[in-house]
Amino acid sequence: MEQFKRIGITGRQGRSHIVDTLKRLVTFLESRNVDIVVDESLSDILPSPQTKTFSRSTMGQNSDLVIVIGGDGSLLGAGRELSAYDVPVLGVNRGRLGFLTDVSPDELEPRIGEILDGQYSMESRFLLEARVERDGQLIGQGDALNDVVLHPGVSTKIIEFELFIDDQYVYCQRSDGLIIATPTGSTAYALSGGGPIMHPKIDAMVLVPMHPHMLTSRPLVVSGDSELKLVINEGNEIHPRISFDGQVDIKLAPDDTITISKKAKKLKLVHPMTHNFYEACRSKLRWYQQN
CATH class of the missing domain: 3.40.50.10330 (Probable inorganic polyphosphate/atp-NAD kinase; domain 1)
Incomplete structure (x- = not known):
C-alpha cells in the first residue's frame, strides 16, 4: 500500500x-x-x-x-x-x-x-472526453467522470440528431437529448432517466435517451472502448448544448459533430x-x- x-x-x-x-x-x-x-x-x-x-x-x-x-x-x-x-x-x-x-x-x-x-482500497474510474467540431474545426472540448449530456438548454423543443458507434450508423433520434454515462455516472442523472445501474468495474458506457419521440427507444450499453459520434441535424430549430457532469457547458449549432470516447487518464479513488x-x-x- x-x-x-x-x-x-x-x-x-x-x-x-x-x-x-x-x-x-x-x-x-x-x-x-x-x-x-x-x-x-x-x-x-x-x-x-x-x-x-x-x-x-x-x-x-x-x-x-x-x-x-x-x-x-x-x-x-x-x-x-x-x-x-x-x-x-x-x-x-x-x-x-x-x-x-x-x-x-x-x-x-x-x-x-x-x-x-x-x-484502504483503491480503484480506477474512467472518464469520458468529448470534442465538438464545426465545419471541420474544433470549437470546444471537455471531460466527464459521470456523464456527457446532449440537451436542449432553455428550449422546450425536440432535438434531432444522428448517432454513430465506431463509425457504424445506429439511428436518427428525435428527443430531448441523450445521456452518455460511465459506470460511475450510472447512479446519477442516467439513473433518473431510466438507465441501468452498472458496477464501477464494468468497462462500458450507457446511452440513455431523454424523452424520445419513439417509445421503442431504450437505454443501450456499449463497450467502454467505443467511439461515439453525435451529429446535430441541419433542420434543428434550436441550438442545443452539450454538458459535462452538469458543470461545464458548450453551445451547439445545427450540423455540429460531437465525438465521445474514453479518456486515457483514469481517476484513482481511495475508499475506506x-x-x-x-x-x-x-x-x-x-x-x-x-x-
Missing part, C-alpha cells in the same frame, strides 16, 4: 458548512505529522495562516493523496482536473447523496487514520476498507431490506 506523506485538501468554494470539517481534518493530519497543502481557494477559511496553499494543479502534481471535502459534485469537479496527475483522491461527504464521497464527517478521524495506516458498492446502493437509493 502507498504511504501518504503529503496530502492535499480541496473542496467546494463558498460553502460555509465545510469549515468545521476542514479545521478538524487539518488538526488531525497535523497530529499525524503529515505534510499538508490546501487548495488556495480555501485559504480564507484555514485554521492557521501558516498552512501551505497551492493551486489545484500544483497540489495535484505534488501530493500523494488529495482529500475532497464536499458532495459528489465537488469530487466530480476535482476529479476531472486531478486525474491528469495520477494522484489518488478521497472524498469526505458534506453533500447529500455521497456515492463518491464515502467518508462520513462523523467518522472523519478513525477512517482517515485507518487510511494513513494503510487500511468498510466501503461496499452494494451497501452504498442499498443505503443511498433506499432499497428495502429484509431481516
